[in-house]
Amino acid sequence: MPLPTETLEALERAVDAGVDDVRADLEALVRIPSVSAPAFDQAHVEASASAVADLLRGAGLPQVEVLRMPGGAPAVVAHRPGPDGAPTVLLYAHHDVQPPGEGWTTEPFEPSRRGDRLFGRGAADDKAGVMAHVGALRALAAVFADAWPVGVTVFVEGEEEVGSPSFTAFLDTFGDRLRSDVVVVADSANWKVGIPALTTSLRGLVDLVVRVDVLEHAVHSGVFGGPVLDALTLLARLVATLHDEDGSVAVEGLVRGEAAPLDYSEEMFRAEAGVLDGVRLAGTGTIPDRLWMRPALSVIGIDAPTIAHSSNTIRHTAAAKLSLRLAPGQDPAAAEAALIAHLHAHAPFGARLTVTPGERGEAFLAPHDAPAMRTARAAFARAWGHPPVDMGMGGSIPFIADLLRLAPDATILVTGVEDPDSRAHGADESVHLGELRHVVVAEALLLAALGAGCAS
Template identity: 45%
Template sequence: MTPEEIESAVDAGMAQTVDDLKRLVVLPSVAFPGHPEAPVLEAAALTERLLRSAGLPEVRQIPVEGSFPVVFAEAPAPPGAPTVLLYSHYDVQPAGDTALWRTPPFEPTEIDGALYGRGAADDKSGLITHVSALRVFEGRFPVGIKVIVEGQEEYAGERLQEFVETNPELVRADAMVIADCGNPHVGDPALTTSLRGMAAFTVEVRTLTDPLHSGAFGGAAPDALSALMRMLTALHDDQGDVRVPGLARGVFPGESGSEETFRATAGVLDGVSLVGTGTLADRLWASYAITVTGLDVPTVMGAINAVQAVARARVTIRIPADGDSKTALDTVTAYLEKVAPWGAQVTFGDFVIGSGFQATSSGPARTAVEAAMARAFGRAPRQVGQGGSIPLVATLAEQFPEAEILLYGAEDEGAAIHAPNERVDLGELRRVIATEALFLAEYGAAAR
């Protein structure tokens, strides 16, 4: 197929693409404990049907121990052609407070060229990108195809890592496309070449056997919540930089966006300053970041006049691609123990770690995808990092060091992933689908 024929086929298929994406988004496929499993399994079944509709001759669900099934599909490579692995996930984040959504989270709604709904971007747009790009070829693929779509990335991504380590031949490929990220802004094409790793833990502080009356004991009895607050605020200096010894700030080699654009995208309130020093790229993609993501303390509505005996916090560390997650975890927990006041008893648990990723080479797949993206977007892509983590990527890089790993997608910084009012821009989705179809054709032709 010519590039013109590919782009025409993508355009002709967009109505079905949007319809299929709506069918996915309407399913509340939240794979977190406490949420119903039926919608997650429905999403797996729909994923299987969609991949079959793309002309793949082999499609099946594969059980994953302790998790939801992987949907796997495969088509053999033509003689002399390479094989490409396409990855995405069909599970989504919980909706959170539905009062903060302008449209119901699981009722996909089109507004001004965008589709709103939980998972519309992360990562059902990645899944529909693969399906729609493959449909262009009507079963006559220019390269070998493998597709793996997991069902619990948002909660327990390490389950697929274990699956890949146990079944390496199932996913072995010359190039691997991870469609679970995107561009800084709509229409601004980018390839993600750096991912921060992550670590997370729960810290518990105890100072008393039981809570005490704040009038009778306050002023002398050590308050566990106050102790925890002092420990957590000690993690950053007055400028907002991490001040834990051993966690140095890094420098990102690529372009950095403007603070004005970042403020608008992040919704930073007027008069509130950004935190940290260095360029935005340095802070977001190449340096450590520590965030308190949850607290177990009495609510304001449920508060009583008491000195607290125990308080807990959930803490997440984002780690530069060249950093070690376990070392960072040990460093931060040791620091919190050191700064705990009044001899408070400190314990840690619920540990999670994940490695980062740094692209180290450029080969024929990278060349092909850059050319495809330049045609689809009308401008050459740039190199960006991503502050988040994709647990599978580091495992693939370690297991298959010879494979080229490509990260792109239809998400953008305004897509509100993991937040209320998540959306995917449908024009951006169309350009990313065209990128993938053009890439598959160019990569196969170059090999032959």
């Protein structure tokens, strides 16, 4: 990188000197069950925000606030100005986590270490992102002391895992605090352990709930069964229309694209996703095409009696939540309208449908050759000893579009600490501690280089 060798080496030494503290602080954050879903105790989200604020104060940021919109979750905003003429870099992460779910082999909120991995809910998504920022800022403070090289704003939100419902209003109220020249979003993944990545595309998102009604109330399945089909059967028939015979999304009018060539084999995908032997993959095109540049539609929840609470009745109503991921270039409103039209056009046996729209999020496609992107590639190559891969991500980060509306000339760098074995949102979520160290080094180098004007 175009920084003095002694500066590069000093930053790397500073990261290594603090790596045990970064791990210990990550473990402390994981112990706070900061699930932002409304059914969970929101006092833990408050405690998590307070802990993050303390970490940022300790990392040398003099201006730290916990802010929120009415009814929203607490977000932490911290700032340290740079010298005159230096750019301002916004560092984003989130401190809320998914519900623990089932299938854990250890307690989800008691961090445990096995080999090079630290397990726990939020250990990767996204409390490791929080600690990547904290670790990098600590390294800068150790090397530069009061001669801080770059303006830094940190924004750690507390409701990302529930769709950031108050984010737009937050930007309207506090947007001036977040204006920046470069944004680092630490909520994605690397290509694999030992090979870094910059995420250059993200799919958009639409979700909704569709309810099927066939009777005014449930009736005896023996007395009335035959002439009328139960709502679950009709819901299943409706859901079955959403994909064609090869498993591609069958909703008309959705954008489909092609990804840049990348060596991502079916065997690699099957291993990383844990696909069972004999299960045929859906869709057409390359694996990157299907993961990053094509729509994907999943049923992520169904309201129906459990087997343990079932009775011999014809179910009168059933509902499913559908999650539609969108290719870059797709307008979310148009995609939502197309999905709703498809559902109504395929309502089986004249069943009554009620559709309740939910979240919308825009896709993201980054310019590949922005100056800050080049600087980031150099920082990653130095930190890992391997050049980064430019990759897409099938997931969605809808607020990026809102950030770009706030600062349309800003460069967005989507990075992350996860790897294909991290199992974010799943049981036994984990972070590879060696990768966490690489991410902290890369971010410290990036901030120093941007402050030195290396992205100009």
